[in-house]
Amino acid sequence: MQEQPDLQNDKKEPVLHSEYLAHLRKYISHFNETSEFRSTLENYQKEINILSSLNFDPVIQILEETYSPKNRGKKRREPVCMLRSLFLMTLIREKSITKWVGKTRSFGYFFGILAGFNFNDTPGVGTYYDFFNRLIDSPFSPYTRGQTRRSQHNAKEFERNLGSESDAKKEDRNPNHTKSEKLANELLADASKPREPGFNTILEDMLFLLAIKPSIETGMITELDNIVVTGDGSIMQTASSRYGKTTCECRKKGDYKCGHSRIYSSRTAQICYDHHHNSFVFGDRYYHLIITQNGHDFPIHAHMPGGNESDYTLSLTSIDRTLKMLNEHETDVNISAFCGDGHHDSYAHYNYLDNKNIIPVIPLAETSKNVISQLPDNKDVRLDNNGIPLCRAGMPMRHHQYNKNRKTHVFCCPVKRQTHRKGKTVYVTHIDECPLKKDCQPESSLGPLVYIKSNSNPRLFPPVSRDSRQYEKIMNLRSGSERVNAYIDNYNIEKAHRNVDYSLIRLFLVYIAIHAEIMYKEFLKIEISEKLPDNSVDAHSSGIEFDKILTNIRDGPLNKPP
Numbered sequence: 001m002q003e004q005p006d007l008q009n010d011k012k013e014p015v016l017h018s019e020y021l022a023h024l025r026k027y028i029s030h031f032n033e034t035s036e037f038r039s040t041l042e043n044y045q046k047e048i049n050i051l052s053s054l055n056f057d058p059v060i061q062i063l064e065e066t067y068s069p070k071n072r073g074k075k076r077r078e079p080v081c082m083l084r085s086l087f088l089m090t091l092i093r094e095k096s097i098t099k100w101v102g103k104t105r106s107f108g109y110f111f112g113i114l115a116g117f118n119f120n121d122t123p124g125v126g127t128y129y130d131f132f133n134r135l136i137d138s139p140f141s142p143y144t145r146g147q148t149r150r151s152q153h154n155a156k157e158f159e160r161n162l163g164s165e166s167d168a169k170k171e172d173r174n175p176n177h178t179k180s181e182k183l184a185n186e187l188l189a190d191a192s193k194p195r196e197p198g199f200n201t202i203l204e205d206m207l208f209l210l211a212i213k214p215s216i217e218t219g220m221i222t223e224l225d226n227i228v229v230t231g232d233g234s235i236m237q238t239a240s241s242r243y244g245k246t247t248c249e250c251r252k253k254g255d256y257k258c259g260h261s262r263i264y265s266s267r268t269a270q271i272c273y274d275h276h277h278n279s280f281v282f283g284d285r286y287y288h289l290i291i292t293q294n295g296h297d298f299p300i301h302a303h304m305p306g307g308n309e310s311d312y313t314l315s316l317t318s319i320d321r322t323l324k325m326l327n328e329h330e331t332d333v334n335i336s337a338f339c340g341d342g343h344h345d346s347y348a349h350y351n352y353l354d355n356k357n358i359i360p361v362i363p364l365a366e367t368s369k370n371v372i373s374q375l376p377d378n379k380d381v382r383l384d385n386n387g388i389p390l391c392r393a394g395m396p397m398r399h400h401q402y403n404k405n406r407k408t409h410v411f412c413c414p415v416k417r418q419t420h421r422k423g424k425t426v427y428v429t430h431i432d433e434c435p436l437k438k439d440c441q442p443e444s445s446l447g448p449l450v451y452i453k454s455n456s457n458p459r460l461f462p463p464v465s466r467d468s469r470q471y472e473k474i475m476n477l478r479s480g481s482e483r484v485n486a487y488i489d490n491y492n493i494e495k496a497h498r499n500v501d502y503s504l505i506r507l508f509l510v511y512i513a514i515h516a517e518i519m520y521k522e523f524l525k526i527e528i529s530e531k532l533p534d535n536s537v538d539a540h541s542s543g544i545e546f547d548k549i550l551t552n553i554r555d556g557p558l559n560k561p562p
Contacts, residue, residue, distance in 0.1 A: 020116050023116060040110045046517075047114065051114060053519075054516055056083060058209040059080070068140055086509055090510055093492045095493060096496070105122055136154070154267060158264050160267075163259055184349070203508045207508050221293055222293060230481045231318065232311075237494045238269040239496060247261055271308075296518045299514055303317050335356075339477055342364065342366060345362050345364055347458070361475060363466065381452075387459075398416075408453050412449055426445075493507065
């Protein structure tokens with residue numbers, strides 16, 4: 001029997017990507033004669049190619065800051081290998097960490113080897129949760145007596161009254177000063193301050209270094225000076241029971257719906273309505289930002305503080321942290337427009353986005369349309385339910401142009417439209433379409449005209465008019481955020497944890513996986529086009545031959561731009 005190869009020796013340094021590739025070559029060369037190992041290898045060609053091409057070196061320093069700089073105590077697991085193992089777990093859609101540990105110790109230790117661990121030496125369940133807790137409590141700080149770390153607090157059981165929490169949230173509302181307005185003012189006041197080091201910053205930086213930056217460098221994300229982002233909220237279901245454990249004797253008396261407090265294993269989860277699944281679920285609401293380009297949807301940020309926080313405030317925080325992340329990493333990315341649904345229709349959003357020079361593309365909320373009738377500063381101009389000025393005949397006027405320098409919209413007569421006659425551009429009046437059957441200003445080719453400054457009411461008159469083709473074009477991109485919700489369902493992380501922080505880590509791993517799988521699909525297109533010049537694809541053409549696996553590991557095909 002051949003001696004099993006060993007990679008780590010007694011080194012404590014992180015496993016670099018070059019060392020990881022050497023590790024894969026050594027083990028695959030050693031075990032490729034074993035039928036079980038070879039069969040498993042052929043079944044997971046996609047995962048092998050993704051892992052051999054995704055360089056984890058940029059996050060080594062980030063992971064090191066979660067550990068004590070003093071090399072004392074039991075030898076630790078390599079943090080890069082731990083992260084790579086969790087990423088591989090995400091790629092193969094495994095929800096349970098316990099089951100994942102079992103998989104890394106079966107199939108000839110194939111998954112453990114692929115994650116970067118030595119043969120017959122893979123971490124247990126507790127090691128993975130300890131790694132989670134290090135990310136949550138980061139950066140590392142010495143323990144002090146009486147201190148309760150964030151991860152320790154999350155592990156407790158909590159006595160809660162969901163009904164009282166909901167009532168308190170309603171009572172906290174201020175009709176004269178909304179939470180979104182207050183938050184927007186705070187974010188603008190702190191615009192020059194960097195992100196505070198901690199849990200959320202670590203996850204954002206890992207997403208940028210492992211997903212966003214490679215997608216930019218390989219040409220997946222383009223037009224960096226004119227990026228349109230879309231945003232949407234959804235619910236992450238918790239593994240905690242929505243019913244909790246009773247703290248009273250009411251059930252013995254036949255009262256199963258008493259209002260007493262109960263014990264829950266989640267400190268934040270609430271009963272929320274999930275529009276994506278059209279049902280009420282027990283979980284935590286999160287918000288994410290998406291870039292849709294070149295036929296793909298790229299997640300660039302997520303924010304999940306826990307509970308049932310509204311998209312009105314989640315979105316502002318997510319946008320602000322994304323802008324700071326891109327600025328701190330000194331990228332050339334310029335977010336020029338933001339697209340959201342009616343849950344973003346607030347003065348706070350328009351004012352915040354205007355301060356950031358981002359064009360808001362947001363429809364009017366259905367609940368506010370019926371109160372729009374006229375301009376506050378010009379009672380003579382009537383408006384329809386979409387905020388469009390009405391002409392004297394009651395028809396919605398046509399949006400002619402937007403003057404960026406003056407921030408002014410120009411609306412013209414709805415029956416006077418541009419056309420071409422004998423090679424010249426002319427305006428033709430279609431009298432038959434006018435209810436009054438007359439030209440109100442025959443001396444003008446466009447009039448009557450209405451001028452409206454966007455800063456007079458940014459909600460009703462944003463820079464991109466809601467009846468324009470540009471508005472419709474950008475709004476069509478919003479379906480990307482809905483598709484990402486479907487992608488997340490496919491990765492099978494719902495009800496994986498009771499702890500909201502654990503769920504957020506799993507969500508960011510899904511985002512990294514989405515970027516990696518997009519790059520893999522683009523690589524396959526190149527492989528197929530090289531094999532089949534006529535662009536015909538059969539049932540076996542999407543795979544990569546086994547003989548090329550070692551070559552792909554050595555060359556890192558996904559690092560090449562398409």
